[in-house]
Amino acid sequence: MSAPPSLTAAVPVNDRTTGGGPVATPSMGGPTPPPVPPTSAGGFLDALLETKSELFRGKREILRDTYVPSRLPHREQQIRAVAEVLAPALRGDAPSNLLLYGKIGTGKTAVVLQVTQDIQRRTELASHISFVYINCGNVDTPYSLLQTIANTFAKSEADRIPTGWSVDRVQSGMCRLMDAKGGIVVLVLDEIDRLVARSGDNVLYTLAEVNRTLEQARLVLVGISNDLKFTNHLDARVRSRLNEEKILFPPYDALQLQDILRDRAKEAFREGVVDPGVVERCAAYAALENGDARRALALLRLAAEMAERDRAKRITPDHVVKAKNRLEQDIILDCCRTLPPHCKVLLYAILQACERRRNGVLTGEVYDAYRRLAERLGLQPLHARSISNYVSELESLGLIRATIVSRGRGGRTREILVDVPISDTMPALEEDPLIAPVGRPHSRGQLLLTNFDNPGRTGPF
Numbered sequence: 001m002s003a004p005p006s007l008t009a010a011v012p013v014n015d016r017t018t019g020g021g022p023v024a025t026p027s028m029g030g031p032t033p034p035p036v037p038p039t040s041a042g043g044f045l046d047a048l049l050e051t052k053s054e055l056f057r058g059k060r061e062i063l064r065d066t067y068v069p070s071r072l073p074h075r076e077q078q079i080r081a082v083a084e085v086l087a088p089a090l091r092g093d094a095p096s097n098l099l100l101y102g103k104i105g106t107g108k109t110a111v112v113l114q115v116t117q118d119i120q121r122r123t124e125l126a127s128h129i130s131f132v133y134i135n136c137g138n139v140d141t142p143y144s145l146l147q148t149i150a151n152t153f154a155k156s157e158a159d160r161i162p163t164g165w166s167v168d169r170v171q172s173g174m175c176r177l178m179d180a181k182g183g184i185v186v187l188v189l190d191e192i193d194r195l196v197a198r199s200g201d202n203v204l205y206t207l208a209e210v211n212r213t214l215e216q217a218r219l220v221l222v223g224i225s226n227d228l229k230f231t232n233h234l235d236a237r238v239r240s241r242l243n244e245e246k247i248l249f250p251p252y253d254a255l256q257l258q259d260i261l262r263d264r265a266k267e268a269f270r271e272g273v274v275d276p277g278v279v280e281r282c283a284a285y286a287a288l289e290n291g292d293a294r295r296a297l298a299l300l301r302l303a304a305e306m307a308e309r310d311r312a313k314r315i316t317p318d319h320v321v322k323a324k325n326r327l328e329q330d331i332i333l334d335c336c337r338t339l340p341p342h343c344k345v346l347l348y349a350i351l352q353a354c355e356r357r358r359n360g361v362l363t364g365e366v367y368d369a370y371r372r373l374a375e376r377l378g379l380q381p382l383h384a385r386s387i388s389n390y391v392s393e394l395e396s397l398g399l400i401r402a403t404i405v406s407r408g409r410g411g412r413t414r415e416i417l418v419d420v421p422i423s424d425t426m427p428a429l430e431e432d433p434l435i436a437p438v439g440r441p442h443s444r445g446q447l448l449l450t451n452f453d454n455p456g457r458t459g460p461f
């Protein structure tokens, strides 16, 4: 199988990763993407990378999230459960709504895509099931969700629902288009928790109730959530509808991740280029990080890229260590960039203080440093209470560690230590327009370096 996944011969399906409107894939009779002309830099580089790699034998895509492998080890139970819930559709009966939940990287999307592709293969001639896959992370508003669903059923440009209608009108347009197609519509809403966090659950209520309006079609909802407690926030009616069937995806352990990675490595790399210990190390790191197969695959992919950069003939466990450091840095930097403004200022104040001291700082000092920085930036400093909450937030994000220290006579305060490499995090924050006016323009080459595998060796982390 290959990426991007396609779900139906009848209905265009949204791309899982790239956002925007529905993408018609060639297997659906949509337009075939034009070949990249060899003169374009991207096409030229891709071609060079594909043919010259000593490590990769297949496409690099194989190690990406969007690739759906033909085998999903350790998900047999979940595959069977999803298939059992959806099976009535093969007989023309409407299945129950279904919710799949589990932490990120536990195979939810891959399982749903595999089962729906399997069903679709069996019903190629039957037009009574349509699958629509939407990643809610790519859809901004309830309007655009309904519009996207509706437009996957549009047969011509004139059928398409434009922007600017009322939500009610889009909803009835959607029902009209679904009825025109008829049969069972299985609507997969991936990352449904993000939709609800962003726009509330009204649109889910609308979708859960839409069968009252539909005449020729029946809608079945398959929600996928990375947030295990997602349904707690839902209106009781929506919750009971969506929860008709629930399937939990537990995290993978290290041995299960090894099986997943071995399959993928076999497909992606030339024989003999993956040293012993590489797969084991990627699996062990990812098992510690919530048993996330996505993280395990990202490590393997990055390790291969590190090996290529070294012009190495084989991928070694050392490349995995480098990959892990790189990946963690990227995650940390992304995390810093998305902090609220005062929290960023606070983090910068903490980094500055720890850099100078090379050991922990007490909360009182941190607050003073934050206040001075905020004033220099023309911001009204927040109260100590709010800053204390932000200290807890930074701690829960894993950026700092705060330990209670006793100061005699029952006085207690928190000592704060930085838990990320200062040398990477400070310049990243200094690039932020908010921090830039107080940041230092010069190179930070002389600053601390951290080895994530051996934090004790390199400074105050």
Ligand SMILES: Nc1ncnc2c1ncn2[C@@H]1O[C@H](COP(=O)(O)OP(=O)(O)O)[C@@H](O)[C@H]1O
Binding pocket: 063, 064, 065, 066, 067, 068, 069, 071, 072, 073, 074, 075, 102, 103, 104, 105, 106, 107, 108, 109, 110, 111, 249, 260, 293, 294, 297
């Ligand atoms: N059991 C498995 N076997 C093979 N690959 C898997 C398995 N579980 C997850 N993956 C792969 O790991 C990556 C993340 O899986 P995904 O289904 O996107 O996780 P989730 O949707 O739970 O976040 C994908 O590349 C997927 O193909």
Ligand SMILES: [Mg+2]
Binding pocket: 108, 109, 110, 190, 191, 224
């Ligand atoms: Mg997913």
